[in-house]
Amino acid sequence: MTWLVCNDIFQTQAPTLIVVGCGGTGGFVAEGLCRLMVGRECRITLVDHDVVEEHNLRRQNFYVGDVGKFKSKVLAERLATRFDRPIDYSITPWTVLEDRQEGWHVFSPGQIIIGCVDNPMARRAIGLFVSRPTWGQWWIDAGNGRDYGQVLIGNRGPAALTGTFLLGPDLVYGLPLPTVQQPALLEPAPEAAPVDCAQAVAEGDQSSTINHLMAGLVLEYVRRLVDGTLRWMATYLDTANGTVTSVPITPETVARMTGVKVKRLVVQSTKPRPTICRQCGRVHR
Numbered sequence: 001m002t003w004l005v006c007n008d009i010f011q012t013q014a015p016t017l018i019v020v021g022c023g024g025t026g027g028f029v030a031e032g033l034c035r036l037m038v039g040r041e042c043r044i045t046l047v048d049h050d051v052v053e054e055h056n057l058r059r060q061n062f063y064v065g066d067v068g069k070f071k072s073k074v075l076a077e078r079l080a081t082r083f084d085r086p087i088d089y090s091i092t093p094w095t096v097l098e099d100r101q102e103g104w105h106v107f108s109p110g111q112i113i114i115g116c117v118d119n120p121m122a123r124r125a126i127g128l129f130v131s132r133p134t135w136g137q138w139w140i141d142a143g144n145g146r147d148y149g150q151v152l153i154g155n156r157g158p159a160a161l162t163g164t165f166l167l168g169p170d171l172v173y174g175l176p177l178p179t180v181q182q183p184a185l186l187e188p189a190p191e192a193a194p195v196d197c198a199q200a201v202a203e204g205d206q207s208s209t210i211n212h213l214m215a216g217l218v219l220e221y222v223r224r225l226v227d228g229t230l231r232w233m234a235t236y237l238d239t240a241n242g243t244v245t246s247v248p249i250t251p252e253t254v255a256r257m258t259g260v261k262v263k264r265l266v267v268q269s270t271k272p273r274p275t276i277c278r279q280c281g282r283v284h285r
């Protein structure tokens with residue numbers, strides 16, 4: 001049995017894509033989203049309060065002339081010009097969300113938060129934002145070390161997962177938040193070991209290729225979520241072993257992860273099973 005994430009909302013609402021973190025992975029995700037959405041309606045917002053530093057040029061999506069400028073601003077302005085579409089940005093830290101009155105973070109149906117952050121505080125803030133009752137946006141979280149990484153998708157805490165699996169059409173409306181799937185995301189990262197190799201120092205604690213791989217995976221999640229063909233909830237990348245492993249969405253997996261019983265997760269439904277269009281590979285009306 002294959003469970004698909006329901007894309008009903010994207011059939012009536014253009015997606016609102018919010019990229020939180022424009023560093024290694026987020027910068028390439030932002031550009032990839034613009035390509036993915038060419039000719040399609042959507043709203044894109046880039047969030048990052050860091051400025052570009054010289055050492056970022058090796059593995060982030062910036063150029064020499066960007067040094068000293070805000071990452072979100074310089075990227076938003078460049079992509080807006082290149083792709084001829086408006087792109088919003090914010091230089092307010094995501095973690096002070098509660099105090100913020102800007103328009104971009106207000107709930108809109110069809111909102112997808114793409115977390116490309118590297119710290120537990122930002123993930124905690126995103127989790128609180130996404131899991132507010134009735135808001136229903138999706139959170140795709142990317143995180144990586146030097147030669148491994150993971151992409152996770154979710155939108156609810158365990159208490160809100162009741163009845164989110166519609167048996168019959170085999171459609172899914174709710175999945176556990178990335179931080180519920182992997183509670184270690186909320187723990188501080190271990191201290192990096194001291195490095196003495198000049199290349200390692202120059203690159204920081206990540207290789208220059210892993211961010212491209214991570215961005216590709218994130219974009220595949222966004223594409224499938226919007227198109228109605230997403231059937232995984234987690235993907236693990238291991239560049240040391242050369243493997244990509246995805247976790248299929250099943251109520252059993254969610255039950256194991258959250259302790260919520262399968263019979264509480266699943267409800268019978270007479271809604272028709274969506275068909276994937278033979279021409280474009282999407283689920284649409």
Ligand SMILES: [Zn+2]
Nearest residue numbers: 277279280281
């Ligand atoms: Zn079609």
